[in-house]
Each structure stands twice: as structure tokens, then as C-alpha cells.
Amino acid sequence: MTNCNHSQWQPSHDYRPLEQSSEKRTWAVVVLTGLTMIAEIVSGYLFNSMALLADGWHMASHMVAIGMSAVAYAFARRHVHDRRFAFGTWKIEVLAGFASALVLVMVALLMIGESLLRFWVPARIGFNEALWVAALGLVVNLLSAWLLRDQPHQHAHHDHDHDHDHDHDQNSGKDLNRHAAFIHVLTDALTSVAAIIALLGGKYFGWGWLDPLMGIVGAIIILMWARGLLRDTTKALLDREMDDPLVQQVRERLECVPDTELVDLHLWRVGRAQYSCIFSVVTHQPYSADHYKAQLAGFAKLVHVTAEVNRCGERAQVDY
Incomplete structure (x- = not known):
């Protein structure tokens, strides 16, 4: 090696x-x-x-x-x-x-x-x-x-794409x-x-x-x-964060990828405004886990992302 x-x-x-x-x-x-x-x-x-x-x-x-x-x-x-x-x-x-x-x-x-x-x-x-x-x-x-x-x-840094949700949380x-x-x-x-x-x-x-x-x-x-x-x-x-607006935004971003079905999504806070995310998708396309993680690159709050890609007839590809 x-x-x-x-x-x-x-x-x-x-x-x-x-x-x-x-x-x-x-x-x-x-x-x-x-x-x-x-x-x-x-x-x-x-x-x-x-x-x-x-x-x-x-x-x-x-x-x-x-x-x-x-x-x-x-x-x-x-x-x-x-x-x-x-x-x-x-x-x-x-x-x-x-x-x-x-x-x-x-x-x-x-x-x-x-x-x-x-x-x-x-x-x-x-x-x-x-x-x-x-x-x-x-x-x-x-x-x-x-x-x-x-x-x-302490409240000066927000994701530019999500400022409208600041009042929500x-x-x-x-x-x-x-x-x-x-x-x-x-x-x-x-x-x-x-x-x-x-x-x-x-x-x-x-x-x-x-x-x-x-x-x-x-x-x-x-x-x-x-x-x-x-x-x-x-x-x-208790990691009760699945009602956070960021969850829906991540879901929509991943489901925008053609021929992709999001089958599992977990998001929880690991810092004052930082989140960890694990998701699993199913697709017929040869997309890699990195491809899906790149779709979330614009979310500055996501500091730790794990992706699992499942294809019909193949073993899942997991990328940490």
C-alpha cells in the first residue's frame, strides 16, 4: 500500500x-x-x-x-x-x-x-x-x-440560502x-x-x-x-431536530437529482449551528456518493455528511 x-x-x-x-x-x-x-x-x-x-x-x-x-x-x-x-x-x-x-x-x-x-x-x-x-x-x-x-x-453567520428561516429557529x-x-x-x-x-x-x-x-x-x-x-x-x-427547516431543504435538494429517491434521512445538531447528516438514496444512475454530497455543498451548517447510494441489483455504496 x-x-x-x-x-x-x-x-x-x-x-x-x-x-x-x-x-x-x-x-x-x-x-x-x-x-x-x-x-x-x-x-x-x-x-x-x-x-x-x-x-x-x-x-x-x-x-x-x-x-x-x-x-x-x-x-x-x-x-x-x-x-x-x-x-x-x-x-x-x-x-x-x-x-x-x-x-x-x-x-x-x-x-x-x-x-x-x-x-x-x-x-x-x-x-x-x-x-x-x-x-x-x-x-x-x-x-x-x-x-x-x-x-x-454570535448570530451574524447564516447560510445565505436559508436566511428566511432564521425567525423560525x-x-x-x-x-x-x-x-x-x-x-x-x-x-x-x-x-x-x-x-x-x-x-x-x-x-x-x-x-x-x-x-x-x-x-x-x-x-x-x-x-x-x-x-x-x-x-x-x-x-x-435528545436530537429532536427533524422538524428543523434545514431537513426539508436537504430533502428537496437531494430529490432534485434525476432518477433519485431519498429513502432515509437523519439530521441532528452537533454544535450551536452545525449539523450532522446521514442519508440513503436509491437510483438507477451511476451517481457516486460524492455526487450527492456535492449537492449539499451549499449548506454551510452541514459539517459532517455521510451518504449511502443504493442501485438496483448492486451493493450500496457508502461514503463518509
């Missing part, structure tokens, strides 16, 4: 973006959240404020979830060349986003339980001290949200791990705003019932955000 450079035929399965800004920003948010959490818990004990203590421990749960997102980035980057991951390590980040969504659900349920309890057993609140710390928490959360916001380039290209951390800090900001409104109402109007009511409202909004995040992450984890 003649010498051949096999490396040129081996596809790369690293579908994660080269930039590491999301990882660095997430770690920065972990530090900010941790410092604010310590300040709120210490202030809660010093000023005998149950509101600050509750918000501090609530922020602690978010720090754990955001820290999990940061660890997922590091783990995925460390094992990016590990061949045991068949299609790269991108789904590690998605799994972290799914776990974060579950944490959000638990936090929301705890908030509802605590709020209902406070309707019957009101807690005495040090309004002035709590207002200052709640305002500090809001500033930190807004800064954290700014750090974790969508970057302009807004999550294509989205960093679900970073998005999970972003939702966590948004929920913290929401609870800080709710706490400030409730504290002002209690201080100036004596509306003690406003505090638990705002807690329930905030928890319901958190559950709505968590539901969307669970939907997006489970879709990627």
Missing part, C-alpha cells in the same frame, strides 16, 4: 467556537455573584433581616448554577480532542444549561413556598438596610447580565449554556426589583402583604423562563 497522509481525510469534530469570551465572562459573573451573596448573608445576620438572608441564599443557588456553566466550558475545552466524544464536546455545555434550568425550577418552587408561608407568618424586615443591599444586588445583577449578553457575532447558533447563566442573573435582577418594590411599599404604606405577593409573581416568571430553557436544551440533548 502506498504511503498516504490519512490526516487529510479525517474530519475534525470540534464544533465549538474558537472564542473563549463566554467562559471568561461566566467566571467573572461567578465571582461577582459570590461576593454579593456573602454581603447579603452577612448583612442579613447583622441587621436581623430575613429578606436579605433569603435573597442571599437564593443568590447562592444561582452562583452554584452559574459556576456549573463555567465548569462545563472548561471541561468541554479540555476534552475537545477526546475521541470518546463522537461529535465533539458541545453537548457538555447543553447539559449544563439543562441542569441550570432544573435549578431554576427548584428555586422558583422554594420561592413560592416561602412566599406562601410569609402570608401567614409575616417576617419583621429592617427596611432601610434591606433596601440598600437589594439595590446593590440589582446593580451587580445588571452588570452580570451585561457580561453574559448575546454578542453581535431563533435558537440556532445560540450558546444555551451562556443563555442559562444569563437567565439566572436576570431572575436575580427580577427578584431584586421585586424586593425593592415590596420594601418600599412596606416602608411607606405598611403593605406587608406586598413582599410575599411579589415573591410569587417573580417565581412564576422564573418558571416561564425555565420552561423555555428546558425545551431548548432537551431538544438538543
Whole structure:
């Protein structure tokens, strides 16, 4: 057998973006959240404020979830060349986003339980001290949200032939791990705003019932955000991508080849906006697998294509 450079035929399965800004920003948010959490818990004990203590421990749960997102980035980057991951390590980040969504659900349920309890057993609140710390928490959360916001380039690359489907699938290209951390800090900001409104109402109007009511409202909004995040992450984890517009576009492109019947097609996401595709066709013509793969060359999102060509009376030709 003649010498051949096999490396040129081996596809790369690293579908994660080269930039590491999301990882660095997430770690920065972990530090900010941790410092604010310590300040709120210490202030809660010093000023005998149950509101600050509750918000501090609530922020602690978010720090754990955001820290999990940061660890997922590091783990995925460390094992990016590990061949045991068949299609790269991108789904590690998605799994972290799914776990974060579950944490959000638990936090929301705890908030509802605590709020209902406070309707019957009101807690005495040090309004002035709590207002200052709640305002500090809001500033930190807004800064954290700014750090974790969508970057302009994250949605800048699309297939020119398929821009009209961008609105159909807004999550294509989205960093679900970073998005999970972003939702966590948004929920913290929401609870800080709710706490400030409730504290002002209690201080100036004596509306003690406003505090638990705002807690329930905030928890319901958190559950709505968590539901969307669970939907997006489970879709990627379970490879439920066959309703993606790209599937129909691939089908139409292959069936445009004369005397060709598409008998099997599988498409699933292996990166934020990258897909793997396996298809099988039947034809009477002497078309090669490369011929069919060339028909899909215009789909930039397809990064790993396997083709099987079946001819009547012949064995199938498979090309990876």
C-alpha cells in the first residue's frame, strides 16, 4: 500500500467556537455573584433581616448554577480532542444549561413556598438596610447580565440560502449554556426589583402583604423562563431536530437529482449551528456518493455528511 497522509481525510469534530469570551465572562459573573451573596448573608445576620438572608441564599443557588456553566466550558475545552466524544464536546455545555434550568425550577418552587408561608407568618424586615443591599444586588445583577449578553457575532453567520428561516429557529447558533447563566442573573435582577418594590411599599404604606405577593409573581416568571430553557436544551440533548427547516431543504435538494429517491434521512445538531447528516438514496444512475454530497455543498451548517447510494441489483455504496 502506498504511503498516504490519512490526516487529510479525517474530519475534525470540534464544533465549538474558537472564542473563549463566554467562559471568561461566566467566571467573572461567578465571582461577582459570590461576593454579593456573602454581603447579603452577612448583612442579613447583622441587621436581623430575613429578606436579605433569603435573597442571599437564593443568590447562592444561582452562583452554584452559574459556576456549573463555567465548569462545563472548561471541561468541554479540555476534552475537545477526546475521541470518546463522537461529535465533539458541545453537548457538555447543553447539559449544563439543562441542569441550570432544573435549578431554576427548584428555586422558583422554594420561592413560592416561602412566599406562601410569609402570608401567614409575616417576617419583621429592617427596611432601610434591606433596601440598600437589594439595590446593590440589582446593580451587580445588571452588570452580570451585561457580561453574559448575546454578542453581535454570535448570530451574524447564516447560510445565505436559508436566511428566511432564521425567525423560525431563533435558537440556532445560540450558546444555551451562556443563555442559562444569563437567565439566572436576570431572575436575580427580577427578584431584586421585586424586593425593592415590596420594601418600599412596606416602608411607606405598611403593605406587608406586598413582599410575599411579589415573591410569587417573580417565581412564576422564573418558571416561564425555565420552561423555555428546558425545551431548548432537551431538544438538543435528545436530537429532536427533524422538524428543523434545514431537513426539508436537504430533502428537496437531494430529490432534485434525476432518477433519485431519498429513502432515509437523519439530521441532528452537533454544535450551536452545525449539523450532522446521514442519508440513503436509491437510483438507477451511476451517481457516486460524492455526487450527492456535492449537492449539499451549499449548506454551510452541514459539517459532517455521510451518504449511502443504493442501485438496483448492486451493493450500496457508502461514503463518509
